[in-house]
Amino acid sequence: MDQSVKIKQTRGEKVFNVFNVVLLTLLAIICLYPMLYVAFASLSDSTRLTQHTGLLLWPQGFSFAAFERVCKIPMIARGYLNPMFVLVVGVCLQLIMTILAAYFLSRRNVMFRKPIMMLITFTMFFSGGMIPFYFTLKDLHLTNSLWGLIIPFMVSTYNLIILRTSFEAIPESLIEAARIDGAGHLRVLFSIVLPLSKAILAVMVLYYGVSIWNGWFWASTILRDREMYPLQVILREILLQNSTSSMTGGAGAGDTESVAATVKYATIMVATLPILCVYPFLQKYFAAGVMVGAVKE
Numbered sequence: 001m002d003q004s005v006k007i008k009q010t011r012g013e014k015v016f017n018v019f020n021v022v023l024l025t026l027l028a029i030i031c032l033y034p035m036l037y038v039a040f041a042s043l044s045d046s047t048r049l050t051q052h053t054g055l056l057l058w059p060q061g062f063s064f065a066a067f068e069r070v071c072k073i074p075m076i077a078r079g080y081l082n083p084m085f086v087l088v089v090g091v092c093l094q095l096i097m098t099i100l101a102a103y104f105l106s107r108r109n110v111m112f113r114k115p116i117m118m119l120i121t122f123t124m125f126f127s128g129g130m131i132p133f134y135f136t137l138k139d140l141h142l143t144n145s146l147w148g149l150i151i152p153f154m155v156s157t158y159n160l161i162i163l164r165t166s167f168e169a170i171p172e173s174l175i176e177a178a179r180i181d182g183a184g185h186l187r188v189l190f191s192i193v194l195p196l197s198k199a200i201l202a203v204m205v206l207y208y209g210v211s212i213w214n215g216w217f218w219a220s221t222i223l224r225d226r227e228m229y230p231l232q233v234i235l236r237e238i239l240l241q242n243s244t245s246s247m248t249g250g251a252g253a254g255d256t257e258s259v260a261a262t263v264k265y266a267t268i269m270v271a272t273l274p275i276l277c278v279y280p281f282l283q284k285y286f287a288a289g290v291m292v293g294a295v296k297e
Contacts, residue, residue: 035272042066042265049261066266076270079231082146086230087212090150094208095201097154098163103189105160106167137222144224149215159207166200167193202282213275231271238267 009017037056041049045061052060070076104110142148170193178188194201216232223229 038265038268038272042262042269044262046262063262066262067270069263070266070270075226075229075234076231076267078227079229079234082228083213083230083232086146086149087209090153090212091205091208093150093154094156094159095204098156098160098204099189099194099201101155101160102163102167103185103193105164108172143222144228145222146228148222149212149219149230152218153211156208156211159204163197163200163204166197170196206279206282209278210275235267235271238264 040056040059043059043062043064043066044052044056045063046065048060105116110116137143137148137152142151174192174196175188178192183191214232216230216236219230219233220236223233
């Protein structure tokens with residue numbers, strides 16, 4: 001016999017639910033339409049796109065010409081390889097450093113634990129000073145180097161606090177049992193803490209990966225060799241400096257502007273697709289990981 005009881009909603013609750021659904025639907029459309037606009041524009045015929053006015057709800061003359069032109073631009077291919085190196089090496093090193101620091105700060109018997117956490121919090125909210133840090137990189141010969149995009153960001157204080165809170169949520173009895181059996185800190189970390197923290201680690205990978213992939217300001221500050229430019233810096237040049245005029249290849253003088261418009265949108269899609277492809281695989285971990293440590297029992 002089904003013992004479940006269906007709770008009848010009041011009129012106010014029904015009105016609130018309807019209003020909530022309508023509001024969230026409108027917000028979803030507002031957030032989704034710019035992405036759809038870029039996708040439709042990149043698949044449109046360049047001439048028809050420049051003549052179109054109003055909302056763009058479908059491609060204007062379906063064409064892959066813009067993507068073909070983007071694939072022929074040497075800087076785009078090079079711009080993919082540079083951030084891939086920074087992404088893989090950077091995320092690995094950032095995870096290692098953040099995990100070690102978070103585990104250290106999650107142990108309750110650590111000396112000067114509170115002062116260290118206060119210093120980390122102060123760093124997160126009040127740190128700055130790009131100019132002196134730039135000179136430090138210059139002294140270390142990290143300017144005009146891809147390593148200059150990795151080493152300064154080895155640990156994010158924001159991610160460190162999130163991961164430390166997650167590690168603190170692991171029952172202390174498990175740690176004590178392992179310690180009684182003779183396990184050292186590294187054994188406890190790799191055998192107990194990390195296997196129980198897969199969700200939050202996936203969130204860290206997503207946070208660090210998106211930050212590295214979308215980063216352009218620091219790269220444009222310290223890199224001088226155009227061969228080292230990541231894709232986002234190249235995209236910025238195309239969008240803000242109208243450099244597509246030198247990349248449109250065989251386009252005539254009359255249609256250079258229309259070709260440049262579709263090339264811009266196609267470049268945006270090429271730069272966005274890697275993150276869009278990775279996110280669905282991490283989404284299930286992301287939903288669980290952001291809530292880890294949010295409630296203290």
